[in-house]
Amino acid sequence: MEISMNVNGDDVVRDVEPRTLLVHFLRDHMGLTGTHWGCDTSNCGTCVVWVDEEPVKSCTHLAAMAGGHRVKTVEGLETADGLDPVQEGFIQCHGLQCGFCTPGMMMTARALLDRNPDPSEEVIREAISGQICRCTGYSTIIRSIQWAAAKERETSVSLEGSVA
C-alpha cells in the first residue's frame, strides 16, 4: 500500500506492506537509523518517536497508522540553531553510554519538557519509566533532562525580558 506522511519536516510517499511497523519503515525505508529496535513488546522504549506531538513506541505502531501524520525522530531534534537543549544536556551530564536507548529517551524527554518546563525528579522518573537503559542507572539521564529544563527556563526568561 502507498502511505504518505511528513517525517522531520519532509513529505514522503512510500509503497510498503500494510503490516510494516513504523520502526522498520523509518529504519529500512527512510534510512533513519537513529530510531532503534529493541524489544518488540513496547517495554524498552528505544524506538520512541513522535506521531504529531505524541511520543509513541514505533515497534508496536504500524507505519500505516502514521499515514497522514507528522512523524518526528531523533534526527529531527537538531535545528539550524544547533542541538536541542535535551541533546546538549545528555552530553553535559553523561546521560548516555552505549547510546542505544538515547534517541528514545531524548524524544520522551523533549515531549515532557514541552508540557512541563520544570519537572521534578519524580516526574522525570515517571516520564521515562516506560524506557530501559542498561548503562547509566538513570541518575545521569534525570540530570540531563534537568539541565535542559534549566537552560530552557533561562532562555525563556531572557526572551521575556527582551519582549518587555
Added chain:
Amino acid sequence: MTVTEPSANQIPTPDNNLNDQKPTGFGRMLRKEDPRFVRGLGQYCDDVTLPGMLHLAILRSPYAHARIVSIDTSAAEAHPKVKAVVTGAMLAEHGLAWMPTLSNDVQAVLATDKVRFQHQEVAFVVAEDRYSARDALELIDVEYDPLDPVIDVRKALDPDAAIIRDDLEGKTDNHCFNWQTGDDAATQAVFDDAEVTVKQEMIYPRVHPAPMETCACVADLDKVSGKLTLWSTTQAPHAHRTVYALVAGLPEHKIRIIAPDIGGGFGGKVPIYPGYVCAIVASLLIGKPVKWAEDRTENLVSTGFARDYIMIGEIAASRDGKIRAVRTNVLADHGAFNGVASPVKYPAGFFGVFTGSYDLEAAFCNMDAVFTNKAPGGVAYACSFRITEAVYLVERMVDVLAYELDMDPAELRLKNLIQPEQFPYETKTGWIYDSGDYEPTMRKAMAMAGYDELRREQAEKRERGELMGIGISFFTEAVGAGPRKDMDILGLGMADGCELRIHPTGKAVVRLSVQTQGQGHETTFAQIVAEEIGIPPEDIEVFHGDTDNTPFGLGTYGSRSTPVSGAAAALVTRKVKDKAQIIASGMLEVSVADLQWDKGSFSVKGDPTKSVTIQDIAMKAHGAGDLPEGVEGGLEAQICYNPSNLTYPFGAYICVVDVDPGTAEVKVRRFIAVDDCGTQINPMIIEGQVHGGLTDGVGMALMQMINFDEDGNCLAGSLMDYLIPTAMEVPDWETGHTVTPSPHHPIGAKGIGESATVGSPPAIVNAVVDALKPFGIRHADMPLTPSRVWEAMQGNHTPPI
C-alpha cells in the same frame, strides 16, 4: 554524622562543565563519542546496509529435548522471496554443523541429530527482506520425537536422567566437569577446631545480560578476493577472527571483523553464536551480503546466560567473630553446551576469589558442573569471570555468620579485613591481591551512609512494626586478564597490542585491540595518551573495532580494557616519548640526560627558554634534515602488553531498603557505593559505570531471572517476563571513592566497569534479609520479588528453581 562526596556527575555549572579545565590528561572530560550518539548517528550493526543485502532468520526448536525425525523445507524454498533454506544436515556435508565454544566444548550451529534446548537453532532462511525471511520459517515442517528433558539441575546426575550429550563419544552421564581449589584437609581441620560454624545453601539464579541492542551481524564474502567482511556485535573482534578462521577454514588474512558501535554488551557479546556462523555460511553460499539480527526473544532464550549456581557456603569462625575458613560446594548449571567464556585453565572463571576481602586460615571449593536442557552460556555478565557468584557467596555468608553471632555486620567485616601491610596478599586459593587499603573505604561508606543513625532509625521502626533493612557488602574483584602465561582463550594469550602514531603536525591516532560497548574508550584512551605525551585529547583519534586496522588483542570483557589495553596505551606512548626525547636532544643540541619533560615539551635543564614541543618534534621526525644518528624517521610505535598480574579493585557498599509489610514490595531507599579502582582517568565515566552496575544489581537481586517450566519452556522470553529495572525501581545513587593505585599497572589503574554489578547484589539481599530479621530469617534467595519476600515472611525462603 553523614558525610557527602561531591558527585563527578552533578549537574554541571559554567565553572564545572568542561575538560577539568586542563588541556591534557586525567579528569572529568565530556565524551568524544556523544555528539554522534545524541544525533542518532551512531552506527550499530543493524544500521549497516549493503547493496543487494539479504536477510537471514533462524528456525528454532519448540522442544527442550527432542530427536529430529525429518525436516521438509520445500514449501519455504518455494516462497518467491526466499533465496536459500539451510538445515543442519546441509551444514554437516561441509563439516560446519558444529563449532567450538570458548570452553573447548562444541556447540551445534544447526541441530543435526537432536535439539538440546528450547529455541535451539534448527534451520535458517535467507530472503529478500526481514519479514519474508520470517514468513518462510513458518513454512518449514520439522518432525520431532520428544525426549525427556533434564531441567532440574539437582536431578541432572540421577542415574535415570536422559543423556543430553550423546554427541560426545562415550558420554554416559550429564557431568560437565569437576573443579577444586584450596586445601580440603586444611579447611576441614579448621572446621573441626572452630568454635562456630555456619552453613547455608543459596541460589544465584540464571540471568541474562540483555543489552539494549540484541546480537546482529552482516556477513559479506567477496567472491573474487575470497575476503569475508563481518560487521558483528562482538566485544572481542580479534579473538572472533581467529576462531572463524579455525571453524570455517578461511585463511585468517581473508577475514576482517568490524565491530561498529555496540549497544551494550555486558559479557553477552563475547561468545560466537550460531547466528553469526549462519550468516557467514549464507554469504558464502549465495555470494551476497547477508544480515542476521535477532529479536528480543531470541536474545533472551538463546544467547549467553550468566550465573546459575547452587552454592552451599560454610564459614568457620571464633565466637568473637574472627573468620577462620570458608568452604563451598557448588552445583553449576551449564546448559546444553559448555559455552563458558573463561580463560581455559579456569573452568569456573575466577570463582576462586570466594575467600573475599578477609584474612583466612584456610579455604576450599568443590564444584561440579552439569549439562541440562537449557541454553548454553556462562558469560561474565558485567563481571569478571564468575566473580559475581563468588562475592555473593562470601558476602551473604558473612551476614549469615553475623546473624548467628548476633554481631553487627559492619563490625564483623571490619574485624576480618586484610590489613594494608599484608599486600600483596596471597589468598588461600592462590590469588595475589595487588594492593588494598580496605578499612578507610569501609569507614567512608559508613560515614556517607550515616550508619549508626540508620541503625537507630531501624530500631525505632522495628518497634513500630516497620520493615527497614540495612545491607553491607565489601568486595574485592579480580580483573584484567592475563597474564598470558596463565590465561588464554582457546590458546590465544590474554595480552593486548596497541599502536600509536604521531602525525607530522602533532596530531595522533592510537589503535586499540579492545572494543567499547559504551564504556567511552574514545575518550578514556585519548586521555591516557594525552596524559603521557601532552597532546590534547581532542587531537588524538582513538581507532578500534576493525581487525584489519588494529593490533591483535583479546577484547573488552572482565573489566580488562583499562587494566590491559590502558596499560598498553600508556606504555606505547612512553615508547614514542622516548624516541621524541632523542629527537629533541638533537634539536636542542644537548644530551638526552639534560632534557626535562613538562607534559608536552622538552626543555633544557636549567634553561627553560630552550624547549621544543611534541608538535615540533613530530614535524622534525617526519621532516627534512638529519635526525640523531641511528634514529629512523617517523614518530610511532607498537607494543604488546602482557600484564604481570590481575588488578584487584574493591569497594564498600551499603544499601537501605524498606519492605512493605502488607505487599512485601522492596523499595531501595538509598544506596551508597564507595569504590577504589586505583588511579582514576575520567571520574565522570567511572561514576557512570558504577551507576549502571548498581542498577544491574537491583535487577539481579530483586527482579531478573531466566526461569523454566518442567518441560524446559523458557518463561522469560520477553521484557514483559524478564524484568529489568526502570527509573522507578532505583534510587539516586550516592557514590564516593578512595584511590589505592595498582603497583604493577603503569598508571596505577585497576578497572571499574563491573565492580558495581559484583558488589551490589549481596548488599541488596543482605538489606532485605536484615529487614526480615523480625521473622527469624537469615537467608532468602534472589530475585526477591514481592511474592518471594512474602513467601520468606511465611517461612519459605528457598523457592524452587
